[in-house]
Amino acid sequence: MNQVEKTAYAPEELKEFEELILGKLAIAKEELVSLKETLSKKNDTGTDFTSSTSKLLEDGADTLERESLSQLAARQQKFITNLENALVRIKNATYGVCVDTGKLIPKERLRAVPHTMHSIEAKLAKK
Numbered sequence: 001m002n003q004v005e006k007t008a009y010a011p012e013e014l015k016e017f018e019e020l021i022l023g024k025l026a027i028a029k030e031e032l033v034s035l036k037e038t039l040s041k042k043n044d045t046g047t048d049f050t051s052s053t054s055k056l057l058e059d060g061a062d063t064l065e066r067e068s069l070s071q072l073a074a075r076q077q078k079f080i081t082n083l084e085n086a087l088v089r090i091k092n093a094t095y096g097v098c099v100d101t102g103k104l105i106p107k108e109r110l111r112a113v114p115h116t117m118h119s120i121e122a123k124l125a126k127k
Helices: 011-042 053-091 107-112 120-126
Strands: none
16 A cells, blocks of 8 residues: 655644744744843943043953844844744645655654754755
8 A cells, every 4th residue: 555645734733833833932032032131231331431451351342242142133033033934834834844845844853943944855955
């Protein structure tokens, strides 16, 4: 007997992924708010304008930390957008289908990287 390969996940399966993504999305949004709050505090230079070598070093360190926080915030925003896009794919029942091969992405991969649009084979082939 020839087993037909599945081309889409069932609604119950999609519901599981939706719940997983919604949980990750809530955490990611909280982390982004926290990063933005930290950044806004870092941008507050205060009223201390003493000029000294140590002040210059502190300013350099603050600038570096601010840049690092900005990069983290940008990465977090991209992650949130990717998760939101995954929710759209769940709604239109294209979630879990590799955009390169058209085959189902294994559940284990989707649980690890719920916003992925590529099977591991397709991802490795691009390298």
